[in-house]
Amino acid sequence: MTAPDVVRTAAGAAHPRLLEFTKGHGTQNDFVLLDDRDAALDLTPALVRGLADRRAGIGGDGVIRVVPTAAVPEAAALLEREPAATWFMDYRNADGSVAEMCGNGVRVFVAYLERLGLARAPRPGEGPPTAALAVGTRAGVRYVRAEPGGWYAVDMGPWHLPGGDAAAVAGYDAEVDVAGLPVTRPALSVDVGNPHTVLALADEGELSAADLARAPQVQPLPPAGTNVELVVPLGEQAGADGVLVGRVRMRVHERGVGETRSCGTGACAAALAVRTWAGAGAPDVWLVDVPGGTVRVRVLASGHVELAGPAALVATGRVDLAALAVA
Numbered sequence: 001m002t003a004p005d006v007v008r009t010a011a012g013a014a015h016p017r018l019l020e021f022t023k024g025h026g027t028q029n030d031f032v033l034l035d036d037r038d039a040a041l042d043l044t045p046a047l048v049r050g051l052a053d054r055r056a057g058i059g060g061d062g063v064i065r066v067v068p069t070a071a072v073p074e075a076a077a078l079l080e081r082e083p084a085a086t087w088f089m090d091y092r093n094a095d096g097s098v099a100e101m102c103g104n105g106v107r108v109f110v111a112y113l114e115r116l117g118l119a120r121a122p123r124p125g126e127g128p129p130t131a132a133l134a135v136g137t138r139a140g141v142r143y144v145r146a147e148p149g150g151w152y153a154v155d156m157g158p159w160h161l162p163g164g165d166a167a168a169v170a171g172y173d174a175e176v177d178v179a180g181l182p183v184t185r186p187a188l189s190v191d192v193g194n195p196h197t198v199l200a201l202a203d204e205g206e207l208s209a210a211d212l213a214r215a216p217q218v219q220p221l222p223p224a225g226t227n228v229e230l231v232v233p234l235g236e237q238a239g240a241d242g243v244l245v246g247r248v249r250m251r252v253h254e255r256g257v258g259e260t261r262s263c264g265t266g267a268c269a270a271a272l273a274v275r276t277w278a279g280a281g282a283p284d285v286w287l288v289d290v291p292g293g294t295v296r297v298r299v300l301a302s303g304h305v306e307l308a309g310p311a312a313l314v315a316t317g318r319v320d321l322a323a324l325a326v327a
């Protein structure tokens with residue numbers, strides 16, 4: 001007997017058995033990308049887990065679905081404010097949970113839109129300086145420009161410290177216990193569309209000693225959980241243009257995934273926390289070194305934060321849904 005050409009999900013939706021995918025990454029934060037321009041895919045948590053599984057599936061820190069914003073009921077208000085946000089980044093963590101935002105993912109999403117011929121981010125010198133591609137996300141609209149060298153710069157929108165002024169003054173509003181480190185550390189909560197908790201370590205020896213195979217214990221734990229960034233500030237230096245640039249090294253434990261080799265929103269949160277701790281006169285531009293590479297974070301006068309970095313599409317193929325463990 002031959003296998004059927006369609007498979008049914010638990011919800012009863014029928015899918016072609018062979019699902020096309022693309023694999024991409026941003027500083028080695030890796031994703032399975034799906035073209036669902038017809039909004040026909042029933043992307044269940046089980047299907048996400050199956051695709052993201054590094055042994056029994058394709059493997060990735062997350063799954064990203066391209067879908068028309070108009071087909072996403074929760075994005076109706078977003079489209080009213082920004083009709084140009086035609087395409088929506090439906091982001092899922094490897095454990096099947098939904099996340100509001102992914103900073104590395106949005107760059108890879110745009111590279112994928114360009115590969116599919118669905119949209120294009122303006123190149124340097126194209127259109128007015130403010131020209132940008134609008135992308136719908138659960139955290140709001142994000143605006144993306146291409147930079148030289150295959151990088152993309154993304155206006156990641158407004159950020160805030162959930163602990164308010166008191167946390168900014170004290171420098172912390174939480175405590176984190178990290179396996180492998182001797183004492184519990186103070187930490188600062190930062191919201192960049194999704195939740196982060198950032199703690200500073202004394203040096204790179206401590207950063208390597210941290211065991212992120214186990215989830216750090218955060219007190220108090222935000223109701224929706226949190227991503228945790230471990231940072232070591234590396235100092236500040238004036239760039240060729242005279243602008244002061246700060247540098248930090250970071251490791252991350254992502255909500256819904258575990259340790260990853262990079263996290264774009266995490267890099268923004270890390271830079272914002274270190275800048276808060278440094279006080280007046282601290283740089284607005286930060287380079288964040290992660291195990292998978294380096295990204296640039298810029299704190300904008302508008303109250304937004306910008307993230308820039310590379311995006312790579314490395315493979316395409318078809319996955320056999322009948323063979324994928326989606327239970």
Ligand SMILES: N[C@@H](CCC[C@H](N)C(=O)O)C(=O)O
Binds near residue numbers: 099101103266
């Ligand atoms: N890796 C992403 C963040 C993905 C979502 C995160 N795990 C969450 O649950 O908030 C990034 O590059 O920002």
